[in-house]
Amino acid sequence: MNEIKPIIIMIKPQLGENIGAVARIMKNFKIYNLRIVSPRDGWPNQKAISVSSGAGEILDFAQIFDDCNEACKDLNYVFATTIRERNLTKKIFTPFDAIELTYDHINSGEKVGFIFGPENFGLSNEIIASSNSIISIPVCSKFSSINLSQSVGIILYEWFKKTNNVYSHLKYKKTSNLAKKKDIENLLIYLKKELSNNDYFWPENKVDGLKENIDNLFSNLLLTDKDVKTFYGIFKNLSRK
């Protein structure tokens, strides 16, 4: 893959905070090309800078446009992001599927953009009509208004997963009937008391570390209720004078 990456296009964003939050999550996922069409409060935007928390260079290099067509004219494929149902015959992709497709396009040297609408109304039908397809993030249908930077984050998270080969690298099976935290905590309180009586926690400057090691060990064990009982039996037995 050459260094072509998706381009983020924000249409008429209202809040500088959201532009800054978008820049920050872009940098988290190594996406650097931001285009902004008619930001409501002008440009540059001080709130965007302060919220971007170290991603200021993405804002510095952001390109500002007057309309969406202008911002997209060098792109080959454009996704519009929307949650609301629209009366348009467009293909609708999940973020995962959209990224699969994006990857293919980019791999053959084409430029792909993701368009995000303003906070209040989302994208206009006109812009959606002129885009190639729709990305729709699966959310609760009764509370589907997702924060602008969260939408960007979820789509770019899928991109980062795809392009960084982040796959399951752990084989791990659930163990059954896990004990409650409270019961394990009580077991460890008992254990530490007994150990303390026997001057296990020594020297003074290592006490915290020694206790942490015990906590760490036991939380990794994935104990069942029966295991906890067994440990009680063992500890009680061992600490018998």
Next chain:
Amino acid sequence: MNEIKPIIIMIKPQLGENIGAVARIMKNFKIYNLRIVSPRDGWPNQKAISVSSGAGEILDFAQIFDDCNEACKDLNYVFATTIRERNLTKKIFTPFDAIELTYDHINSGEKVGFIFGPENFGLSNEIIASSNSIISIPVCSKFSSINLSQSVGIILYEWFKKTNNVYSHLKYKKTSNLAKKKDIENLLIYLKKELSNNDYFWPENKVDGLKENIDNLFSNLLLTDKDVKTFYGIFKNLSRK
């Protein structure tokens, strides 16, 4: 699956805005159980309410605790979320893998929690040591500080995908050598001018809809450069008087 769902536990969150943003994204993904340990600015928090944008009931029902152990005592399995490398021998899961495991635990009636640390320093080693394993969101290693509510969003997005069977439902292959938007736009400008000369756009109140239909149709076609040329040929030919 019975109605047990993951529980979100925020440790010492500093900004009300972030608590509100977490509540909002939780509601987007149908997760309602929020626990907060020692919120810096007390509780309730007016900024949290205003940022939650309609997810206020999650804040109303949020449970407040003094320490993390108390907040986790009825849970069977707890994930700590962190990006930084820690000197602890813990299993580290991607969000995807963690959700697979969460699903299994919850399906057998166990309670699972996700712990998120404060904005500035993340989770303490002590809390991580006492949790069962770690979730680490894959991000740019040189800019890994991800916004708190974005972390919650990405993990819950994986949960929602898993539990709502959001899978690829579209078979779609990339077509090759797509034309640039600009070239298609020029083609459509030409077409619309010709159509306009022939009184295609009529009556007046339907003009916008008719134009939108054309935009929509052509952006769905995924035209190649060659296709664009062919269309020019066709349109020019047809409009010859």
